[in-house]
Structure formats: C-alpha cells, structure tokens
Amino acid sequence: MRAGEWVRLTDTKGRRHNFELVPGKRFFSNKGHIDHDELIGRDEGFTVTASTGGEYLVFRPLLSEFVVSMPRGAAVVYPKDAAQIVAMADIFPGARVVEAGVGSGALTCSLLRAVGPYGRVMSFERREEFAEVARKNVDQFFGTPPGECHPNWELELGDLQVALPARGERCDRMILDMLAPWECVDAAADALYPGGILCAYVATTTQLSRFMETVRVHGGFTEPQAWESLVRDWHVEGLAVRPGHKMIGHTAFLVTARRLASGQRPPRKTRRPAPGAYGPDYTGPRPADAPVLADDSVTD
Numbered sequence: 001m002r003a004g005e006w007v008r009l010t011d012t013k014g015r016r017h018n019f020e021l022v023p024g025k026r027f028f029s030n031k032g033h034i035d036h037d038e039l040i041g042r043d044e045g046f047t048v049t050a051s052t053g054g055e056y057l058v059f060r061p062l063l064s065e066f067v068v069s070m071p072r073g074a075a076v077v078y079p080k081d082a083a084q085i086v087a088m089a090d091i092f093p094g095a096r097v098v099e100a101g102v103g104s105g106a107l108t109c110s111l112l113r114a115v116g117p118y119g120r121v122m123s124f125e126r127r128e129e130f131a132e133v134a135r136k137n138v139d140q141f142f143g144t145p146p147g148e149c150h151p152n153w154e155l156e157l158g159d160l161q162v163a164l165p166a167r168g169e170r171c172d173r174m175i176l177d178m179l180a181p182w183e184c185v186d187a188a189a190d191a192l193y194p195g196g197i198l199c200a201y202v203a204t205t206t207q208l209s210r211f212m213e214t215v216r217v218h219g220g221f222t223e224p225q226a227w228e229s230l231v232r233d234w235h236v237e238g239l240a241v242r243p244g245h246k247m248i249g250h251t252a253f254l255v256t257a258r259r260l261a262s263g264q265r266p267p268r269k270t271r272r273p274a275p276g277a278y279g280p281d282y283t284g285p286r287p288a289d290a291p292v293l294a295d296d297s298v299t300d
C-alpha cells in the first residue's frame, strides 16, 4: 500500500474507517492510534494493533466499499444497483456510454471499469460543485496522477439534453440518474445507435411512471421494462441460519428500453391496458392507442 492510496480498517465489531495514507500522519480511534507509516509499504490483508490494544483488519477498499464511504455531493447509485445497471444495460468492454448526472461519480467508476481500456464514458453534470466532487472521487479511486484525467472518461458541465446534442456524439448505452429523466428521452433517441440501451435509475413511483410513459409516447424504443432489486444478508453460524435483521429497504427502480432503428415502431400491443390505467384521473404522457375509460369501468 502506497502513500496517497485509501485504506479501510475494520474493527472486531465490523465498524469501518476509511482514510488516505499520508506519511507522518496518525489515525486515532477509541482504541488508540496507528501511525500511517506502519501501514505504508505493506501488502494489504493483515491485522494491525492500535496503541491501546484494539485490533483492525487492513485492506484497500473495494469499489463497492469505496462508493459508500467516499465524499458525496449528491446521493450515489448503490453497489447492488450499479451491478444491475452493468449487467442489464449490458455495459460491455469497448462500449461508448453516456451518463447523466454524474453526481458523486459512484456509477461512473463502475461504468469505467466495465467499458475497459477501449471504451469511453461521457458524463454530463449540470452542477459544477458536484462535477468537482465526482472528479476527485474518480481520480482517487483509479489513482489518476494529479493534473490528469482518467484516459477513458470525459466529464462535461451542462444539461445532458442540451450539451449532448450540441456535441453530436453517438453512443451504445445511456444511463440517466436524475430527477427528470423524461426530459432527456429525445436526446437519448437521437444519440443512441439502433439496438442501443436507454436505462434510467429513479427513486419514486411517480418518476418511474412518467419516464416509462414518455418512452412509450416517443415510439422509437421497445416496450420499457421496470424492476427493482432487494438484497438481504444472511447470518450463518452453526445451527443459527437466518436472514439478517437489517436490509436496505428501497434504493431506486430501474428501467431499460432498446432503441429501434430510425423510423421503426414497436409491434402494436395485442393486450389492452388494465382497466382505468389511462382513465380520467391519469394526467401523464398518453400513448396514442391508450383508451380513456370512464371511472365506472375501473375494476380490480
């Protein structure tokens, strides 16, 4: 482990401390102190004892650990969802990926890893202070030398729906993590190659609905698919084998849809919408073939 790298110390109760290794500096806790110089130059994966006897396990943080402990500007995409995005939005080595907003740069790190040395990630962020946090986090995680940028990454300040068309860039995959992803559907349709994937990460059901209906109304995408993932830890000790007591209840919903070739439309739906789905109370984007049904036609 070298000076300037991040290290993660875990105590016997599972409490974690992450910090940057700085020669001459000391780490303090209620279990005493540890000199950074004791850690610098060693291979990770060892136990260190603090000055008053507390023991810590020492490793470099994994990406999944780094993103939940790094400095944040905006909320991050959690590792379980980043994994889903990489798999279900089919982020492949060599892909050209557009993402917005960059927020704290958590998802950016997963995307950069997945596209590999021949791919490209173009990140758009409308807020300068968040872009700065993201740049620092990405540089820190990949160990980018000071004054340089990750060779496969470009970060542009601005609204995606304005800045991307201005550049005229095309892409294979687009990931939207923002408050109003439906505002970017036209820009996504123009930028994505046929067969490309549009993926949105949205926190609420109202966002989910509006985004999916906007994609449907656009008409240049396949039927959008929505899902969420729930992850539960298990406690396994002798005969005590049970689910853990705590779990992250909700992070966000994911939606994907594939871009059709220019001028193409998805096949006409043979199944009618659920009764009342687009009834008088529905005020969102309305697919052309959605019937307006009277209230009394709504059934369970």
Ligand SMILES: C[S@@+](CC[C@H](N)C(=O)[O-])C[C@H]1O[C@@H](n2cnc3c(N)ncnc32)[C@H](O)[C@@H]1O
Residues within 6 Å of the ligand: 074, 075, 076, 077, 100, 101, 102, 103, 104, 105, 106, 107, 108, 124, 125, 126, 127, 130, 158, 159, 160, 161, 177, 178, 179, 180, 184
């Ligand atoms: C939840 S954060 C993104 C977090 C990020 N995916 C991560 O994992 O760290 C949402 C970000 O989108 C940015 N944003 C919202 N609308 C945008 C747009 N139209 N174009 C670019 N950035 C946008 C916001 O400023 C905010 O930083």
